[in-house]
Amino acid sequence: MNPETKTDLRRYTPDELRELYKKNPEQFDELAASAINQACNCSSTKSTIKCRQIQWTIDAQLRKARTPLGRMQIMENIFYGRVFSENGKLADLMENCIELIRAASMSEKVPTDKPSLHLAKK
Numbered sequence: 001m002n003p004e005t006k007t008d009l010r011r012y013t014p015d016e017l018r019e020l021y022k023k024n025p026e027q028f029d030e031l032a033a034s035a036i037n038q039a040c041n042c043s044s045t046k047s048t049i050k051c052r053q054i055q056w057t058i059d060a061q062l063r064k065a066r067t068p069l070g071r072m073q074i075m076e077n078i079f080y081g082r083v084f085s086e087n088g089k090l091a092d093l094m095e096n097c098i099e100l101i102r103a104a105s106m107s108e109k110v111p112t113d114k115p116s117l118h119l120a121k122k
Helices: 012-024 024-041 045-062 068-084 090-103
Strands: none
Touching: 012 024, 045 068, 068 090
């Protein structure tokens, strides 16, 4: 890559990207597509395929938006859904923590009481 030409997304500041989007949206889209393609290249073929499938799903959902604000709302819903939904990453983390507590306490019952702090007066 020639350091004189800005073909890498990281070489742009947010202000420069905003200006590029306004002045030359085609070049901005090419730059974004290149960055997404590089981001989807993983260490294993299986991971690369999974990454590309996720990106394809995201792109399909984003095409439904009519405005940049609509795209932002769709992205927000995607990320919140993947983290906070019933089957999201946070639920997985909680389940793993419960399993760890069960294994450590050698009991099926997981304590649900919140820890409390008691002050002792002299």
